[in-house]
Amino acid sequence: xxxxxxxxxxxxxxxxxxxxxxxxxxxxxxxxxxxxxxxxxxxxxxxxxxxxxxxxxxxxxxxxxxxxxxxxxxxxxxxxxxxxxxxxxxxxxxxxxxxxxxxxxxxxxxxxxxxxxxxxxxxxxxxxxxxxxxxxxxxxxxxxxxxxxxxxxxxxxxxxxxxxxxxxxxxxxxxxxxxxxxxxxxxxxxxxxxxxxxxxxxxxxxxxxxxxxxxxxxxxxxxxxxxxxxxxxxxxxxxxxxxxxxxxxxxxxxxxxxxxxxxxxxxxxxxxxxxxxxxxxxxxxxxxxxxxxxxxxxxxxxxxxxxxxxxxxxxxxxxxxxxxxxxxxxxxxxxxxxxxxxxxxxxxxxxxxxxxxxxxxxxxxxxxxxxxxxxxxxxxxxxxxxxxxxxxxxxxxxxxxxxxxxxxxxxxxxxxxxxxxxxxxxxxxxxxxxxxxxxxxxxxxxxxxxxxxxxxxxxxxxxxxxxxxxxxxxxxxxxxxxxxxxxxxxxxxxxxxxxxxxxxxxxxxxxxxxxxxxxxxxxxxxxxxxxxxxxxxxxxxxxxxxxxxxxxxxxxxxxxxxxx
Amino acid sequence: xxxxxxxxxxxxxxxxxxxxxxxxxxxxxxxxxxxxxxxxxxxxxxxxxxxxxxxxxxxxxxxxxxxxxxxxxxxxxxxxxxxxxxxxxxxxxxxxxxxxxxxxxxxxxxxxxxxxxxxxxxxxxxxxxxxxxxxxxxxxxxxxxxxxxxxxxxxxxxxxxxxxxxxxxxxxxx
Numbered sequence: 001x002x003x004x005x006x007x008x009x010x011x012x013x014x015x016x017x018x019x020x021x022x023x024x025x026x027x028x029x030x031x032x033x034x035x036x037x038x039x040x041x042x043x044x045x046x047x048x049x050x051x052x053x054x055x056x057x058x059x060x061x062x063x064x065x066x067x068x069x070x071x072x073x074x075x076x077x078x079x080x081x082x083x084x085x086x087x088x089x090x091x092x093x094x095x096x097x098x099x100x101x102x103x104x105x106x107x108x109x110x111x112x113x114x115x116x117x118x119x120x121x122x123x124x125x126x127x128x129x130x131x132x133x134x135x136x137x138x139x140x141x142x143x144x145x146x147x148x149x150x151x152x153x154x155x156x157x158x159x160x161x162x163x164x165x166x167x168x169x170x171x172x173x174x175x176x177x178x179x180x181x182x183x184x185x186x187x188x189x190x191x192x193x194x195x196x197x198x199x200x201x202x203x204x205x206x207x208x209x210x211x212x213x214x215x216x217x218x219x220x221x222x223x224x225x226x227x228x229x230x231x232x233x234x235x236x237x238x239x240x241x242x243x244x245x246x247x248x249x250x251x252x253x254x255x256x257x258x259x260x261x262x263x264x265x266x267x268x269x270x271x272x273x274x275x276x277x278x279x280x281x282x283x284x285x286x287x288x289x290x291x292x293x294x295x296x297x298x299x300x301x302x303x304x305x306x307x308x309x310x311x312x313x314x315x316x317x318x319x320x321x322x323x324x325x326x327x328x329x330x331x332x333x334x335x336x337x338x339x340x341x342x343x344x345x346x347x348x349x350x351x352x353x354x355x356x357x358x359x360x361x362x363x364x365x366x367x368x369x370x371x372x373x374x375x376x377x378x379x380x381x382x383x384x385x386x387x388x389x390x391x392x393x394x395x396x397x398x399x400x401x402x403x404x405x406x407x408x409x410x411x412x413x414x415x416x417x418x419x420x421x422x423x424x425x426x427x428x429x430x431x432x433x434x435x436x437x438x439x440x441x442x443x444x445x446x447x448x449x450x451x452x453x454x455x456x457x458x459x460x461x462x463x464x465x466x467x468x469x470x471x472x473x474x475x476x477x478x479x480x481x482x483x484x485x486x487x488x489x490x491x492x493x494x495x496x497x498x499x500x501x502x503x504x505x506x507x508x509x510x511x512x513x514x515x516x517x518x519x520x521x522x523x524x525x526x527x528x529x530x531x532x533x534x535x536x537x538x539x540x541x542x543x544x545x546x547x548x549x550x551x552x553x554x555x556x557x558x559x560x561x562x563x564x
Numbered sequence: 565x566x567x568x569x570x571x572x573x574x575x576x577x578x579x580x581x582x583x584x585x586x587x588x589x590x591x592x593x594x595x596x597x598x599x600x601x602x603x604x605x606x607x608x609x610x611x612x613x614x615x616x617x618x619x620x621x622x623x624x625x626x627x628x629x630x631x632x633x634x635x636x637x638x639x640x641x642x643x644x645x646x647x648x649x650x651x652x653x654x655x656x657x658x659x660x661x662x663x664x665x666x667x668x669x670x671x672x673x674x675x676x677x678x679x680x681x682x683x684x685x686x687x688x689x690x691x692x693x694x695x696x697x698x699x700x701x702x703x704x705x706x707x708x709x710x711x712x713x714x715x716x717x718x719x720x721x722x723x724x725x726x727x728x729x730x731x732x733x734x735x736x737x738x
Binding site: 003004005012013016018019020021022023025028033036037039042043045046047048049050051053054055056057059060061079167168169170197199200203205227283 | 585588589590591592596597598639648649651652654655658662663666670673677678681683685690692693695696698700702713717720721722724725726727728729730731732733736737
């Protein structure tokens with residue numbers, strides 16, 4: 001670990017906390033311990049502190065920068081502008097200047113579209129307590145993964161999925177092919193072994209490997225940096241490879257500009273190939289010599305692989321249907337005759353079939369193969385009536401969240417929320433929630449003068465806007481025997497909470513319930529009551545048992561699109 | 565001021581000014597905040613001036629100055645309140661050793677950072693400069709607006725990470 005990109009996220013948080021002076025005493029202790037035994041970590045921290053130094057030396061925003069502040073633009077009459085200018089020019093005291101700057105910056109800051117966490121906190125007292133640690137509500141990234149073919153990463157712990165957003169990072173590809181679409185529109189296909197860094201939606205740096213870049217007119221000006229040059233794409237398709245230490249470029253269509261070593265520009269047109277050396281001049285070579293990844297047939301290949309994975313999962317799933325602990329399993333493919341979504345659990349119990357109300361059948365996580373149900377409209381839902389008693393719960397589903405529009409976004413919600421009944425949902429800050437009513441006749445611990453003694457068990461945030469449209473495997477277990485509530489994301493435990501003495505409830509039931517919404521809110525306030533999930537669900541399993549972490553991980557692994 | 569003193573004063577001013585940024589960088593690696601750095605830098609300047617006659621011009625000024633700064637920082641550290649986030653002494657010594665070996669390269673690093681800053685999207689660049697504007701206190705700004713420092717720091721974290729990545733890459737190419 002001597003690269004910033006290899007820094008462990010927890011260590012990064014600690015370092016940031018130290019820089020901001022917000023780190024807790026105990027985390028600071030842990031950071032110091034880690035630093036003592038690790039010279040590389042100390043080196044990385046010094047780089048952070050050096051950066052801090054240089055940024056301080058930059059001096060921050062100047063009064064003259066205020067012309068960029070939306071606030072000053074919104075009051076765009078001349079007298080205001082003149083005032084800003086006069087203020088900047090006059091020899092006002094430093095303190096006054098800072099005070100002025102602060103006021104303007106405060107307004108500027110509001111512009112960053114952050115949520116008002118103070119109000120949110122108040123509202124959240126309704127269903128549970130949490131710390132307003134603050135999550136930003138915008139997705140930052142440069143590109144999205146379109147395709148992965150036989151990929152092996154050279155980085156430990158890297159496990160990208162199709163649809164995942166890539167930010168400023170360096171990809172070390174040991175083998176295989178990855179296609180990504182930059183938000184500028186450029187499509188880059190990289191073949192390993194390769195090393196590529198993403199700088200922005202308009203710029204990438206390739207240090208090793210071969211690639212094909214397709215730039216639509218909208219992304220003209222996309223730049224690819226290489227050790228020897230910078231290639232500016234003028235709306236075209238070209239291939240680039242570093243072979244035997246030499247950089248080779250072939251333009252298949254359109255034209256590109258290169259700047260060998262930042263000097264004069266050279267235009268390379270369609271049907272030409274060149275070789276570049278560091279600092280040297282480009283030399284023409286024969287076309288076809290540059291080995292670059294092909295993309296023809298990739299989509300079909302991917303589709304074939306997906307098909308085979310889906311078949312494998314379906315046969316594995318048939319075994320699961322016979323699991324004694326399984327109460328219901330829906331794949332949301334409605335029966336053409338009844339229009340219902342059958343409960344696939346065996347032996348067949350048609351009483352537990354579900355009815356789709358205003359939900360739309362759409363493509364599931366196996367594109368064009370499996371079916372999902374979409375709950376976009378506030379009235380969308382699937383109704384079920386599971387008249388059986390439970391001693392524990394496991395809820396497991398593949399969910400694609402498009403956005404968390406509601407304060408609470410329902411996954412599986414018992415109608416009345418009576419004693420022993422569960423609510424499984426996601427809060428707007430991305431935390432999973434599982435709660436079970438302990439005693440509906442006793443006072444609600446979260447709300448004064450209201451009935452309903454229960455506790456909500458939260459996971460840390462597992463979703464943010466950057467994950468919009470990604471398929472996630474969610475599972476939560478409620479285990480009165482072990483006194484434990486566990487939340488899982490993609491087969492991994494994300495939180496474990498203890499069920500305290502007062503909150504133990506053993507006789508569990510579901511009864512009438514809704515998938516993807518909540519039909520019977522006990523308050524009329526629409527903010528509280530509308531809980532449709534803006535997203536899709538592909539498969540939902542309900543068990544009368546708390547599955548262990550190994551089982552859940554296995555079910556995740558078997559049911560996912562294979563890692564490529 | 566006599567002739568000799570005049571000469572020493574010149575030596576001191578020239579060297580100190582030239583190395584001030586390096587000294588600040590060195591002290592920043594040891595101390596938790598810029599207030600602390602400024603405090604210790606002042607003390608260091610006083611001591612350096614007092615001892616300038618012991619300075620051997622055949623050695624590098626910055627090396628000599630760092631020995632003094634390190635000692636001053638350690639003394640300051642011992643006076644600091646216990647609740648402050650200050651490195652424990654054994655770690656403090658290790659960091660000082662590491663940092664003294666790495667005094668070179670500050671100006672290259674600075675120019676790389678400036679290039680990286682200019683490559684940032686405009687809103688991110690403004691944001692990070694805002695965070696580093698003198699007098700801006702994140703908490704005050706947050707309280708005033710009823711907003712969250714968490715969101716501010718989260719964004720700052722991402723941008724710092726991006727900048728460090730960029731600086732690293734530039735350095736590799738040089």
